[in-house]
Every structure is written in C-alpha cells, then in structure tokens.
Amino acid sequence: MSDIDVKPDTIAKPKIEQPRLHKVILINDDYTPREFVTAVLMMVFHMSEDQAYRIMMTAHQRGACVVAAFTRDIAESKATEGTNAGRQNGHPLEFTTEPEE
Template identity: 35%
Template sequence: MSASDVWHETDTGRETGTDFDEAIEPRVKVFIHNDDVTPYDFVVIILQRFFGLNLLQAEHVTYIAHVSGRAYVTTLPKSEAEKRVGQAHFAAGLEGYPLTFTIEPE
C-alpha cells in the first residue's frame, strides 16, 4: 500500500481504496486513438503524465496509434482507468485537442 492510497469510509461502513477493492474490481484495457490534430509530442506527454509510461513506451504507443489508428496503453482497475482517461481528456480539451481514449473489458 502506497502513501498515495486514500482510505475512507463509505455509507456502507466498508473501507475503500484497499487492495481488496482492487482485487474484486474488473480490470479494463485502455486504448488511444489517432487523430489528425493532436501533436505527437503532446500525446507522448499525456501518456507519461497520466498513464505512467516512460518516454520510450510513450513514443512507441504514440507511433502505433499513428500508423494503426489505435494502440493499447495499459490495463487498470475500471475506476482507475476511468479516472485517468477523464484526466487525459480534460487536459487535451484545455489545449483544444480531440485526443481520445477508450476503455474495453479485459
């Protein structure tokens, strides 16, 4: 358990943010989709910042999306994937880019 994990009680009295919650939550795959507007370098930064990819991984995923139309990014618990995709979409929107990520069942 890392220091960034959040512990709090829900209305049911059950703690959330535990390893147990992550074990029962379905995992999903995150994909990035190519577009003709979002700059390559911006995509690389988004993949590093929000999905924890290193520079080489981020460049590889960006290249695959560019040539194939979409690329696999990572597999995460559903709530974590939704959070990160939302953050990435928000950041892209602030810059006026139509960068798109989708989530699919594992």
C-alpha cells in the same frame, strides 16, 4: 449434549474473485501533435518517454493502441484525465476504456 462430533461433508473452498480489468485505449486523430500525446502518456501513465513515444506511434499508424489495463474506476479516471488534458489545450485527443475478455 451429544458427544457426536458433526462435521460438514464438504469444506467450502474460499473463492477469490479477481476484479475484471479494463483497457485504456488511445485513439488516433489527425490534429493532436505527437509530442503532446507523448507528454500526456508520460504524465498520466507514468511512462518513460521511450514507452510513451512507441504507444503514440502505434496508435498513429494503426488507428488505436492499448495503453494499459486497470480496475474499472482507475481505467475510467485515467481515460478522462488524458482526454481532458487534450481538451484543455484545444486538441481532440481521446482515450476510451473497454473491459478485458
């Protein structure tokens, strides 16, 4: 066996890929009661009443509001959970998701 020590010229630097986050977006509508939207935000996103109220009002005034960002699966299941909570109570409440830049 050779005594010559062979080492690579370059050492690979481990690259850690951060998963892309997806935003959950609350869409305004003319029918879902404000208190209902606030309650759904508190329940699904574990927000205080104060935080939930502010996000609800931002969507109400601007048409939509980013609620939070998660990995894709979590974002999609939270959007579905929120939308279904509205549907089960006869409201057209809608949450969508969108990948972050």
